[in-house]
Amino acid sequence: DLMMGRGNTGPVYPWFGKDIREGIPLSIENYHLLRRLWREKNISWEGKFRTPLQGYTSTPFPLDDVPPFVWHGSIRSPQIAEQAAFYGDGYFHNNIFWNKEHVAQMVGMYRNRFEAYGHGRADQAIVGLGGQIFVGETEEAAKKQFRPYFDVAPVYGHGPSLEEFTELTPLTVGTVEQVIERTMQFAGWVGDYQRQLFLMDHAGLPLEVVLNQIEILGTQIVPELRRRMEARRPEHVPSDPPSHASLKANRDNPHFQVTPGKIAEES
Known part of the structure; x- marks a missing residue:
């Protein structure tokens, strides 16, 4: 990718x-x-x-004459979502600073245009989302450890409180189960999607803390998220984006053959 x-x-x-x-x-x-x-x-x-x-x-x-599958990352530019839809490419909405209404609007536009361009149903469009978390044994312990870094962070420090930011954005500070439950809500905003990226090294956290958080993410959170996401995903919705192998096997697919158009004018 x-x-x-x-x-x-x-x-x-x-x-x-x-x-x-x-x-x-x-x-x-x-x-x-x-x-x-x-x-x-x-x-x-x-x-x-x-x-x-x-x-x-x-x-x-490109390897085997097969270009890589591309994700278009965009937070607020409908023209980029339109370009992703035109080619049947993936759309990554880095939603870590945005409310769910904005996220749903942008992803919904991409899905509708993906279908309009003939790449499949809207709910089959390839979508990725962002997220940021901090995990502790309890919610109180997680907030106590994370708050001093959050309050002075270069990006979101000296602004909304930790609780306000958590309410407004996907930031989740709490237990493993709270992170899982909150992340599972994302599909309710945008439909079933294929990629969830987590920002872990943020707010100036020390390296040893970041590494511990990654360990928790990989061993306790991701496996359960995969299980729950697959359990709720309809059969006709892909669980993964196209891979090099699948693109190589489907060279005649319209996704591979589409000719560039005038996206700037169309959007």
Whole structure:
């Protein structure tokens, strides 16, 4: 899998001679070109944001001539969700700072457009979500240990309280079971989905604490989440995104063959 995001850090764009105010059309054009470079040889191409290509072949070419499955990461840009839907690619909504209503709206738009472009039913669209957790033996113990880091964190410190932030976003601070139950609510917001990513190294947590949290996640949380998610997933909804093996076996699939269109205008 390859996950792409256009980035929301303004100073990065000038490093490459670009303007963040053109970030969306730049991202759309670049991905159109990238798809062609993965699928075609001796390309002649001209666009708005980079120098033209004349008879260019990308090397190395994708393994077995099969491009990787792509996730389009977007928090608030409907144009990026539209591009993901157009190609039948995956859509990753990094929802760690957003309320469930916004998340449901963005994912719902992607699902509806995925179906409109003929890639399958809306509930079969390939979706990923983010999450962030801190686990303790009890909810009180987890909050007591995590709060000093949360309160001064560069991103969300000095703002809403830990309790307010937990209420508004997917942040879950509590026991293993509380994390599992809260994460299982996500499918109620957006439908059954294929990838759940957890932010673990956040708020300036010490390395040894992070490693312990990862151990808990891998041994106590993830196995049970997988079991419960599969138990509720309808048979027609995929449990995983396309893999290299499945894409190789389905070269004639429309997902593999689709030709670039004018996403910027359509969205």
